[in-house]
Amino acid sequence: VLALLTTSAKDEGGRARAIALFSAVSSSGASIGLILGGILTDIASWRWTLFINVPIGLVVLALVGRLVAETAPRPGRFDIVGAVTATGGAAAIVWSLIGAPEHGWTSARTLGGIAVGLLLLVALVLTERRVAHPLLQLHLFNSHRRVAAFIAAVGLVGAQFATFYLTVIYLQGVLDMGPLASGLAFLPLTLMIFAVSRVAPRIAARIGMSRVLVLGATGLTLSFVWLSTLTETSTYAGAVLVPFLLNGAFASLVFTSTTALGLEGVDAAHAGSASGLVQTMQQLGGSIGLAVIASVYVANGTPGEVVPGMREAFYAAAALGALGIIASLSVVVRRHSGTRSFAPGRAAVEVD
Structure with missing residues (x-):
């Protein structure tokens, strides 16, 4: 999907808007899934959260031939x-x-x-x-900006997915919310992702995509630190809502910037390989983050209680976020540490 979006864009502006919209849909998909999953679990069974993908897939199969332009095939094995x-x-x-x-x-x-x-x-x-005809184009790793975006995606997406896990436990175990109410609690986060995604291309045009990544990584990490203050007496409005809004706003910037930097400078022939790498890094990050943070939570928790261990788990999420901040800062620092070389009769050339 991502490869088709980037190769079908008419210009760089259209490409940026397509990536922003894709990032909004993909990054909010997890929280939308929590809402839909809560509805299905309440009215039917958790098994329907898996079966619901079947009719969605059938609709896609029915429409893709009519709405998506075919790309030119290339010979090879x-x-x-x-x-x-x-x-x-x-x-x-x-x-x-x-x-x-x-x-x-x-x-x-x-x-x-x-x-x-x-x-x-x-x-x-x-x-x-x-x-x-390699599946994985190794030359895609020659770009420092792309590799840094991949590292940032692993840390930040891992922390984000694990945060969903922790907050659902808190909403149900401490605030006594049911599946549907817990899902709806993520609605402000989801709406914030969509809202910020509409302006993300303008922000990138003004300050640059690498700075968007730094901004998003920093804000997202702060939301994890804020959520670490949850206690047995905290309320949704007083301790969860604002960090969720902060999380949604900066998560949108993270997903947009890591996707854009991961595809930066990639020609159409290798768009599939590059987009596959972007998605793989995000999914691996989610798996790694969930495993690490769940381990921290269990190691510091108390059987039968929810809050003990949660502060340390959110600190672990913030540590993964810090990895994303460091990776994103390396892009900005490297870009501004370039030197200018001069040759007689030639203009100065900035070396990235």
Whole structure:
């Protein structure tokens, strides 16, 4: 989807607007899912939260042929080995991390699964260096701005997804909200994402996309720190609503900027590979963040109680956010540390 949006845009302005809208929809999807999931769980069963994807998929299949222009096919062989090693490596790492809170970070299951995943990813890199039509374009990692955006996405998206996990536990376990009410509690966050996404391209045009990432990473991390102050006596209006609004506003900037920087300078032929990397980094970040923060929560918690351990877990989310801040600052610092070289008869050239 992201590749089709970027390649079908008529100009850079259209591309920026398409990325902003895509980021708004994708980043708010998690909170919208909480609302819809609450409705389905209340009126039917949690199993419907999985089945609801079937009719959505059928509608997409019915409309895509009419509304989406086809791209020109390119001859070549499918990179089967690359697909297997990429999928297997990512799945092994995610499987290991998800089970880490239950089985332990030093267990044979966790360490063995991570080792298998890393070996498969090494095999992926070796494969992509020699095949004619690689699934993963290794030259995409030559850009410092793109790599920094990937690192920021892992940290910030991981912290964001884990925050949803923690706040749902708090809303239901402390504030006694049901599934539907808990989902609706995320509505202000979702609306803020959509609102800020409308102006994100203008902000980027004024201050630059790298500074948008710094701004978004900083604000998002502050929302995690704010949520760490939740107690047994806190209320939704007094302690949750404002951090949610702050979170939604800056999450929109993070998703827009990491997506835009991840696709920056990529030609149409490699848009699929680049967009796949953007999505992979976000999903891996979510899995890593949830595993890390759930482990921190369990390690510092008290059985049968909700609040103990939550402060430390939100601090862990803020630590992942700090990783995103450092990565985003490296883009700005590197850009402004460029030197100017002069040659007789030539204009000064700024080196990034």
